[in-house]
Amino acid sequence: MPYVNIKITKEGVTKEQKDELIRRATQMLVDVLNKNPETTVVVIDEVDTDNWGIGGIAVTERRKMKK
Amino acid sequence: MPYVNIKITKEGVTKEQKDELIRRATQMLVDVLNKNPETTVVVIDEVDTDNWGIGGIAVTERRKMKK
Amino acid sequence: MPYVNIKITKEGVTKEQKDELIRRATQMLVDVLNKNPETTVVVIDEVDTDNWGIGGIAVTERRKMKK
Amino acid sequence: MPYVNIKITKEGVTKEQKDELIRRATQMLVDVLNKNPETTVVVIDEVDTDNWGIGGIAVTERRKMKK
Amino acid sequence: MPYVNIKITKEGVTKEQKDELIRRATQMLVDVLNKNPETTVVVIDEVDTDNWGIGGIAVTERRKMKK
Amino acid sequence: MPYVNIKITKEGVTKEQKDELIRRATQMLVDVLNKNPETTVVVIDEVDTDNWGIGGIAVTERRKMKK
Numbered sequence: 001m002p003y004v005n006i007k008i009t010k011e012g013v014t015k016e017q018k019d020e021l022i023r024r025a026t027q028m029l030v031d032v033l034n035k036n037p038e039t040t041v042v043v044i045d046e047v048d049t050d051n052w053g054i055g056g057i058a059v060t061e062r063r064k065m066k067k
Numbered sequence: 068m069p070y071v072n073i074k075i076t077k078e079g080v081t082k083e084q085k086d087e088l089i090r091r092a093t094q095m096l097v098d099v100l101n102k103n104p105e106t107t108v109v110v111i112d113e114v115d116t117d118n119w120g121i122g123g124i125a126v127t128e129r130r131k132m133k134k
Numbered sequence: 135m136p137y138v139n140i141k142i143t144k145e146g147v148t149k150e151q152k153d154e155l156i157r158r159a160t161q162m163l164v165d166v167l168n169k170n171p172e173t174t175v176v177v178i179d180e181v182d183t184d185n186w187g188i189g190g191i192a193v194t195e196r197r198k199m200k201k
Numbered sequence: 202m203p204y205v206n207i208k209i210t211k212e213g214v215t216k217e218q219k220d221e222l223i224r225r226a227t228q229m230l231v232d233v234l235n236k237n238p239e240t241t242v243v244v245i246d247e248v249d250t251d252n253w254g255i256g257g258i259a260v261t262e263r264r265k266m267k268k
Numbered sequence: 269m270p271y272v273n274i275k276i277t278k279e280g281v282t283k284e285q286k287d288e289l290i291r292r293a294t295q296m297l298v299d300v301l302n303k304n305p306e307t308t309v310v311v312i313d314e315v316d317t318d319n320w321g322i323g324g325i326a327v328t329e330r331r332k333m334k335k
Numbered sequence: 336m337p338y339v340n341i342k343i344t345k346e347g348v349t350k351e352q353k354d355e356l357i358r359r360a361t362q363m364l365v366d367v368l369n370k371n372p373e374t375t376v377v378v379i380d381e382v383d384t385d386n387w388g389i390g391g392i393a394v395t396e397r398r399k400m401k402k
Contacts, residue, residue, distance in 0.1 A: 053223030
């Protein structure tokens with residue numbers, strides 16, 4: 001019955017990576033809290049880098065700075 | 068003033084269905100808790116089936132299995 | 135598989151009212167989108183009136199003004 | 202470490218406006234609670250007007266009524 | 269920078285179990301998406317069983333039925 | 336109509352600080368996006384330091400380390 005929401009920036013996450021996040025987040029709830037995987041829900045939100053800020057500036061700008 | 072968030076998979080939900088969800092969720096708060104509909108907010112999030120997992124696998128795969 | 139989150143102010147909502155919200159929100163997803171009720175999750179968040187603002191002021195103050 | 206989520210309707214919000222929301226929300230946490238801006242996260246969700254309801258009807262319809 | 273929110277029912281989850289959820293959810297983002305653990309945030313919400321519904325009824329009632 | 340959710344650790348935030356967060360978050364939406372303050376909702380979630388992790392460990396432990 002648990003609900004896990006994973007918010008990440010939208011930067012080319014592959015289907016395989018999403019599948020792995022879903023698999024591991026579900027297994028985590030089974031291992032740590034003995035939850036039923038059949039009713040464990042995982043939702044991944046991919047957020048545009050313009051819409052995600054840290055340190056007061058958008059990730060879009062942070063990525064440029066690093067280069 | 069209540070806030071209702073409905074998360075569903077993005078699988079061809081029509082404008083009419085969304086209108087009905089908004090109408091019913093708002094009426095529910097009026098009927099059950101006597102809330103003011105004018106400040107009742109309903110937000111519907113449609114999530115890609117690759118990004119929604121249950122039972123440890125993505126809904127995309129679950130839909131294929133059923134066929 | 136849908137997930138419904140209902141956020142309301144913590145102002146003496148009874149167990150019966152919560153049960154009714156859970157029942158109606160679930161039935162709404164069954165009726166409108168033909169979802170499976172067995173995997174439909176409803177989570178009610180009750181928020182302290184000091185922690186909920188509208189119109190730029192806390193609900194705690196709004197309640198006092200009305201009197 | 203704080204996390205701020207801003208949900209607004211998707212109606213032509215510019216990059217400059219998003220940058221300003223990120224800057225001001227972060228500064229707010231610094232000023233009011235003395236939080237570290239470097240670990241303050243701001244996420245902006247833009248929601249389609251069909252998917253946002255208030256007063257029991259979608260914003261899409263409300264915008265039409267106003268005209 | 270990722271943000272993970274884990275919602276579970278409030279049923280005696282221990283400090284050790286919470287620590288393990290935080291550790292594993294963070295490691296998952298490092299392993300799968302090569303994210304920086306130092307800015308990865310995990311928030312655990314424990315929800316009263318009266319406020320969590322599945323299959324149209326509160327978990328409080330489901331727990332009683334099982335006995 | 337915007338909805339702002341501010342998640343912070345539960346560490347003695349005062350009523351005055353909460354009022355200031357509500358006031359400033361609302362004013363931000365008015366100034367930057369010309370939103371109507373009367374339908375702008377701000378919800379503050381205070382999270383126990385055991386339930387908030389960053390860098391893979393709970394804030395409870397991080398606070399101890401700093402001393």
